[in-house]
Amino acid sequence: MNHRYSERICSTQKSFIREILKVTADPEIISFAGGLPNPNLIDDEGIQNAAAALLKEDGKTALQYSTTEGHPPLREWIAERYRTRYGLSVDADQILITNGSQQCLDLVGKVYLDKGDSVVVEDPGYLGAIQSFSMFQPEFLSVSLNEEGPDLEQLADVLNTSSPKFMYGIPNSQNPSGITYSENRRRDLAAILCESDVPFIEDDAYGELQFDGVARRPVSAYMDGEGVLTGSFSKIFSPGMRMGWVCAPAEVMDKVLIAKQASDLHSNYLSQRILSKYLETNDINAHIAVINEEYRKRAEWMVSRMEECFPDDVSFTRPTGGMFVWLTLPEGVSSTRLFDAALKQKVAILPGTPFYADGGGESTARINFSNSDEEQIMTGIKIVADVLEEIRITPQ
Amino acid sequence: MNHRYSERICSTQKSFIREILKVTADPEIISFAGGLPNPNLIDDEGIQNAAAALLKEDGKTALQYSTTEGHPPLREWIAERYRTRYGLSVDADQILITNGSQQCLDLVGKVYLDKGDSVVVEDPGYLGAIQSFSMFQPEFLSVSLNEEGPDLEQLADVLNTSSPKFMYGIPNSQNPSGITYSENRRRDLAAILCESDVPFIEDDAYGELQFDGVARRPVSAYMDGEGVLTGSFSKIFSPGMRMGWVCAPAEVMDKVLIAKQASDLHSNYLSQRILSKYLETNDINAHIAVINEEYRKRAEWMVSRMEECFPDDVSFTRPTGGMFVWLTLPEGVSSTRLFDAALKQKVAILPGTPFYADGGGESTARINFSNSDEEQIMTGIKIVADVLEEIRITPQ
The missing domain is CATH 3.40.640.10 (Type I PLP-dependent aspartate aminotransferase-like (Major domain))
Structure with a gap:
């Protein structure tokens, strides 16, 4: 049968993020790609x-x-x-x-x-x-x-x-x-x-x-x-x-x-x-305070590890809330390339391009900290930094 | 602020049925208006x-x-x-x-x-x-x-x-x-x-x-x-x-x-x-068999009570499944009028008109049997029959 679909559905793609998350669901991968709350903080x-x-x-x-x-x-x-x-x-x-x-x-x-x-x-x-x-x-x-x-x-x-x-x-x-x-x-x-x-x-x-x-x-x-x-x-x-x-x-x-x-x-x-x-x-305020304290620590670990490992021309936000650090790579360095290379080393980040409705953002990436522990953050960010250095000196 | 809404939302009304169900939520009302499963049959x-x-x-x-x-x-x-x-x-x-x-x-x-x-x-x-x-x-x-x-x-x-x-x-x-x-x-x-x-x-x-x-x-x-x-x-x-x-x-x-x-x-x-x-x-098949047996009985009570109380020019379906009897009143008798009059006697039915996308159906009504017990069915259908007789002899 020849189904005749609506215009809207033909011009919309599957969610890029949800497709990436399938790739990164492997438990051996350190994933900074998703946006999952930490399961240990679900009561x-x-x-x-x-x-x-x-x-x-x-x-x-x-x-x-x-x-x-x-x-x-x-x-x-x-x-x-x-x-x-x-x-x-x-x-x-x-x-x-x-x-x-x-x-x-x-x-x-x-x-x-x-x-x-x-x-x-x-x-x-x-x-x-x-x-x-x-x-x-x-x-x-x-x-x-x-x-x-x-x-x-x-x-x-x-x-x-x-x-x-x-x-x-x-x-x-x-x-x-x-x-x-x-x-x-x-x-x-x-x-x-x-x-x-x-x-x-x-x-x-x-x-x-x-x-x-x-x-x-x-x-x-x-x-x-x-x-x-x-x-x-x-x-x-x-x-x-x-x-x-x-x-x-x-x-x-x-x-x-x-x-x-x-x-x-x-x-x-x-x-x-x-x-x-x-x-x-239950006292939800007390529960929220615990979540915030845990996420604050994770954000801090991530930022300090980034300060330690990333070169000066990589910039990133210092989160005061939420679940993400936003990374800006040096101009000309593609975060999609970084994603591909890091994934081979079993670390996943999320390239920023899909967040730009009009295109652009090739050098940006979103890095989630809520769903990783200290060791994963320390290991994972070092790997991202090493991979970044590698792709910068390797022609595309 | 002057909100500018979409065409679609301006041309769609609130669900007539859901609005009626609010009116009939009073526990003193025998309601045949809704489409609720019987709570006693929820496991x-x-x-x-x-x-x-x-x-x-x-x-x-x-x-x-x-x-x-x-x-x-x-x-x-x-x-x-x-x-x-x-x-x-x-x-x-x-x-x-x-x-x-x-x-x-x-x-x-x-x-x-x-x-x-x-x-x-x-x-x-x-x-x-x-x-x-x-x-x-x-x-x-x-x-x-x-x-x-x-x-x-x-x-x-x-x-x-x-x-x-x-x-x-x-x-x-x-x-x-x-x-x-x-x-x-x-x-x-x-x-x-x-x-x-x-x-x-x-x-x-x-x-x-x-x-x-x-x-x-x-x-x-x-x-x-x-x-x-x-x-x-x-x-x-x-x-x-x-x-x-x-x-x-x-x-x-x-x-x-x-x-x-x-x-x-x-x-x-x-x-x-x-x-x-x-x-x-759990054995869902056994559970479904119980529901079917209970609904079959309720449908039977309702149909036999309708046969007993309704005049010959009122017709109704004999359900073999589902949760509803469909009623057709004599031509010229409005089910909306029957709804209003029956509601005063604390019995609710559902007029059929909203089910006709092109208009029409003024003499039809939907009567739910799944959510009433034998006594409610016996009492409620008699009241509907009495009210029906009354409105037929009273000018609108």
């Missing part, structure tokens, strides 16, 4: 106890169909955290539980995008978002990131010549660059976007993974309640349970709800109930 | 044991990120069931685990539909599918159902004048009509669709809920391996765990995989593992 015992208690107390309800919006006490917990940790005025009606925060991007695409619409993304930007939005065939307008956040002059130019439906960004420990927007940049960005009636889709996957434990005020806080935030329990609870959420003003939430009904009726209710029970019976 | 104890064993044995892995395709042993279990129960030649690579079978419809929409494409649906058709496909802005071409399945003359006319991307249908105990396609109709339908290069998206949510326990040969079986099937564990295991799947030929599966990555990376892995453990350690 499987706590989750086991929460699941057992819940299924005993209220199993039949937890296993039945439920509402599209999600479990009310879980939504209230999230709203309360916005109020107390971030000083945002949010109530539970503004929260909808999603199948991981990746699904938020699909819902946002459904709610805002017609084919040919434009959207602003960071350059480099989160690949999963670019792939998700691609399903709705927009034009991507890239705005460079510098140390304090998006380049606002570039953004102003973009807004002068086009009328994007939204801007998407990750202000805290951005994936892949690791950049955290400064407070001033957040305020100025909000002002520019509000003036042009462009909502900010604020992906806060790493908001809780700030090594100093301090909450950064969201860009949405400067937008008079008009921000659309997405959040995730993947990094602080369990990625496999796919628990994320959208937080949006009432008018937008009405549309998000329609998109969610059409997508899958509702998110896994058993997992919502287990999570909710876990939050009731 | 919460078995699931509790499977969850405990799994989390103890392999918790950290089950709570981590996983592959887009889904848990290999679960995919193999599903493929094996196609081979043994349905005689289809399917292997595990052709199965992808979804967030409930509703998500299959979203993925199918992403894979096949550009705006303005046409799709064939049954009339009446499953509302959740119509809503899901609506996100991709197709034109719906309706083909009536008669006792043996879709009207093939109508279908031939439709295929003569248009070139739909696919036809969507539910051959077993169709939702809402309860019709099961005859074997001849399946074969003839397959032949017509193959001739026109139109794939059949075969939603088999109720394939296991056949009261006689006999497997019906899928339409896909007559399509030389080109069928796209969707399946669900919601009716035989747990709806709240949102475990469904797509089964598709390799070429189509490549595209489905891209759509799934873009939608939410992967389905809830913990639930996949709990389900897989449950299937290993």
